Amino acid sequence: MATIYEVAELAKVSLATVSRVINGNVKVSPKTLDKVKAAMDELGYRPNSIAQSLASNRTNRVGVLVSELSGPFFSNMLSIVEQELRAAGKHAIIAAGHSDEKSEKAGIEFLLSCRCDALILHVDCVSDEYLLELHRQDIPFSIINHRIEALSDRCFTVDNEMGGYLAAKAVLAAGHRKIAYISGPSFKEDAQLRLAGHKRALAEYNIEFNEALHCTGNYQEEGGKEALHTIYQQNSDFTAVVCANDEMAVGAMFSARELGFSLPETLSIAGFDDLIFARYTYPTLATVHNPISDMGSMAAKWILREVYNNSSSEELINVFRPEFVTRRSLNLLS
Amino acid sequence: MATIYEVAELAKVSLATVSRVINGNVKVSPKTLDKVKAAMDELGYRPNSIAQSLASNRTNRVGVLVSELSGPFFSNMLSIVEQELRAAGKHAIIAAGHSDEKSEKAGIEFLLSCRCDALILHVDCVSDEYLLELHRQDIPFSIINHRIEALSDRCFTVDNEMGGYLAAKAVLAAGHRKIAYISGPSFKEDAQLRLAGHKRALAEYNIEFNEALHCTGNYQEEGGKEALHTIYQQNSDFTAVVCANDEMAVGAMFSARELGFSLPETLSIAGFDDLIFARYTYPTLATVHNPISDMGSMAAKWILREVYNNSSSEELINVFRPEFVTRRSLNLLS
DNA sequence: TTGTAGGCGTTATCAT
DNA sequence: ATGATAACGCCTACAA
Numbered sequence: 001m002a003t004i005y006e007v008a009e010l011a012k013v014s015l016a017t018v019s020r021v022i023n024g025n026v027k028v029s030p031k032t033l034d035k036v037k038a039a040m041d042e043l044g045y046r047p048n049s050i051a052q053s054l055a056s057n058r059t060n061r062v063g064v065l066v067s068e069l070s071g072p073f074f075s076n077m078l079s080i081v082e083q084e085l086r087a088a089g090k091h092a093i094i095a096a097g098h099s100d101e102k103s104e105k106a107g108i109e110f111l112l113s114c115r116c117d118a119l120i121l122h123v124d125c126v127s128d129e130y131l132l133e134l135h136r137q138d139i140p141f142s143i144i145n146h147r148i149e150a151l152s153d154r155c156f157t158v159d160n161e162m163g164g165y166l167a168a169k170a171v172l173a174a175g176h177r178k179i180a181y182i183s184g185p186s187f188k189e190d191a192q193l194r195l196a197g198h199k200r201a202l203a204e205y206n207i208e209f210n211e212a213l214h215c216t217g218n219y220q221e222e223g224g225k226e227a228l229h230t231i232y233q234q235n236s237d238f239t240a241v242v243c244a245n246d247e248m249a250v251g252a253m254f255s256a257r258e259l260g261f262s263l264p265e266t267l268s269i270a271g272f273d274d275l276i277f278a279r280y281t282y283p284t285l286a287t288v289h290n291p292i293s294d295m296g297s298m299a300a301k302w303i304l305r306e307v308y309n310n311s312s313s314e315e316l317i318n319v320f321r322p323e324f325v326t327r328r329s330l331n332l333l334s
Numbered sequence: 335m336a337t338i339y340e341v342a343e344l345a346k347v348s349l350a351t352v353s354r355v356i357n358g359n360v361k362v363s364p365k366t367l368d369k370v371k372a373a374m375d376e377l378g379y380r381p382n383s384i385a386q387s388l389a390s391n392r393t394n395r396v397g398v399l400v401s402e403l404s405g406p407f408f409s410n411m412l413s414i415v416e417q418e419l420r421a422a423g424k425h426a427i428i429a430a431g432h433s434d435e436k437s438e439k440a441g442i443e444f445l446l447s448c449r450c451d452a453l454i455l456h457v458d459c460v461s462d463e464y465l466l467e468l469h470r471q472d473i474p475f476s477i478i479n480h481r482i483e484a485l486s487d488r489c490f491t492v493d494n495e496m497g498g499y500l501a502a503k504a505v506l507a508a509g510h511r512k513i514a515y516i517s518g519p520s521f522k523e524d525a526q527l528r529l530a531g532h533k534r535a536l537a538e539y540n541i542e543f544n545e546a547l548h549c550t551g552n553y554q555e556e557g558g559k560e561a562l563h564t565i566y567q568q569n570s571d572f573t574a575v576v577c578a579n580d581e582m583a584v585g586a587m588f589s590a591r592e593l594g595f596s597l598p599e600t601l602s603i604a605g606f607d608d609l610i611f612a613r614y615t616y617p618t619l620a621t622v623h624n625p626i627s628d629m630g631s632m633a634a635k636w637i638l639r640e641v642y643n644n645s646s647s648e649e650l651i652n653v654f655r656p657e658f659v660t661r662r663s664l665n666l667l668s
Numbered sequence: 669t670t671g672t673a674g675g676c677g678t679t680a681t682c683a684t
Numbered sequence: 685a686t687g688a689t690a691a692c693g694c695c696t697a698c699a700a
Contacts, residue, residue, distance in 0.1 A: 004693065014671045014672075016670070016671060017670060018694095020670090022694090027669070048692090050387045051692070053676095055695040059384060068413075070409055075408065078428075092427070092428060094416060115384050277610070280614055338678065348686065350686070350688080350689095351687075354685090360685085363685060381678080382678070389692055390678075
């Protein structure tokens with residue numbers, strides 16, 4: 001592969017001039033520009049990005065850490081982040097932390113060892129303290145789905161409390177009063193907020209939150225299955241179950257049929273996230289739309305602006321408003 | 335960040351020695367090894383992978399091109415490929431071609447401009463000729479879901495013909511004789527093969543393939559919806575519809591209900607791929623399991639072995655045997 | 669506007 | 685086993 005030297009030689013100019021036309025930030029006379037471009041074409045020259053990185057101390061790599069790579073949750077977000085970065089000539093390096101702290105830290109370490117210029121983080125388990133430490137080390141990053149007040153400009157979230165509120169409110173508005181709730185793991189911030197929103201809606205209707213109708217799940221299908229059985233044993237008197245995410249809702253659907261409910265006639269179900277398959281379940285799943293892709297897009301744009309000085313004037317949205325998407329799994333009580 | 339120079343100075347050895355302990359391939363005396371390691375610890379030294387790449391002409395990057403990043407098809411595969419590569423200290427760079435030739439070529443160009451040591455390709459539209467040209471340029475790559483005879487050792491596929499055969503056979507074995515077929519885009523190799531397998535099964539049962547019961551879809555949900563309507567207008571006399579992938583099957587389910595069928599009583603449906611949501615549809619979708627993740631794993635292992643001389647003795651499987659997974663959407667005719 | 673030269677942090681090839 | 689030293693391909697003052 002041709003190097004900058006050969007181009008310089010063929011074009012009868014110096015290295016520096018070739019470098020200038022590559023980067024295009026310093027003026028070069030039209031004549032030499034032509035000469036150099038012709039030489040580059042002739043040799044099929046491609047700049048060596050590694051050498052560029054070494055000399056400029058910029059890798060043009062952005063590390064993206066998601067808590068899970070498999071599963072339906074992240075693929076659209078990754079797709080958008082990758083597009084956004086690639087359009088700006090940056091490379092996305094993707095790593096997965098598997099929803100435990102050690103693995104997430106290892107993922108971050110890995111990305112740093114790749115010499116990423118910046119990181120986009122969707123983490124569940126890592127402490128704020130760790131992230132603040134990262135910030136003190138002058139490592140630029142943006143955060144998806146988690147808010148740290150001190151770094152709020154780089155945090156992109158959905159209002160999970162509001163989402164929990166909207167789901168409960170929709171179920172209440174449909175006439176349900178005996179409502180079971182399957183929450184996410186209590187150490188996860190979004191799970192806490194969704195639950196808080198749920199309780200707020202109940203309070204508005206003067207309904208007490210009934211612990212016998214509550215069970216904590218693990219955000220996974222299996223957890224949803226088990227949780228519904230657990231609740232049913234404690235108290236079988238409910239007409240709706242709200243789940244803190246769609247995967248658990250699918251599990252709950254499964255168990256509901258095992259328990260003899262018919263959906264949605266004798267039991268309504270609501271989820272959260274609006275994953276792709278929410279339209280495929282039967283009945284289709286009423287759920288809160290979680291704009292995870294939009295958050296990814298914003299996180300990427302923040303990096304482009306702050307780290308690479310991309311001067312897009314687009315306004316970034318830090319907190320998205322969720323919306324409830326009603327579907328067949330929510331039955332209107334007459 | 336500390337450099338190798340500082341480590342060498344602190345440990346009172348030469349650069350070269352430090353480099354040796356980093357790479358660990360040349361013997362170093364235990365005493366100096368300790369000294370160097372102590373110095374590295376003290377300085378919090380981390381090798382600069384960029385500089386390593388420049389000097390060694392190895393980037394340890396593997397480019398992964400998938401035809402679609404969004405959607406449920408690839409996320410599991412990517413997850414496995416990333417794990418496999420990272421375990422070997424390689425970085426996955428992911429790019430998406432959007433199922434058209436230009437975009438796929440652009441994706442490959444992009445990955446090459448990243449100086450990837452090798453590529454893993456899941457392409458739909460790029461010609462064999464282009465891939466062979468890539469090969470002539472000594473760019474190492476492995477291929478998923480497409481077979482080129484001249485490069486068969488690096489191609490990892492599922493036997494699509496067999497899959498088409500198995501699906502049809504299962505439907506036939508369930509007693510169906512009037513079977514509609516929604517095929518994938520005819521320019522896609524896997525679509526052709528699946529159709530061929532379907533026809534072979536019909537032939538075994540001495541059933542003629544009826545073009546009035548056939549429609550070509552686009553592998554997407556919308557295509558499946560439209561295709562079933564089209565077929566129904568041509569000929570409404572069928573008891574089962576086999577779809578060339580799950581997404582179209584979901585669309586077909588939707589249209590089937592619009593047309594007044596009840597599932598699976600009056601219409602059986604079968605898919606292909608066994609995507610995650612096949613277990614969530616109602617009725618659950620009988621389909622052909624497509625071991626896309628396994629193919630990814632093999633493709634990664636091939637790269638590790640051939641490009642990085644990873645001496646794993648594990649035998650690689652080039653062609654996977656599909657299996658039919660029967661579920662509720664397939665009704666047994668009595 | 670253009671050229672010169674030093675440096676970026678390694679690896680690799682020689683010697684020793 | 686260890687040490688000098690020359691690449692690796694480019695960027696970036698500084699000089700012309």
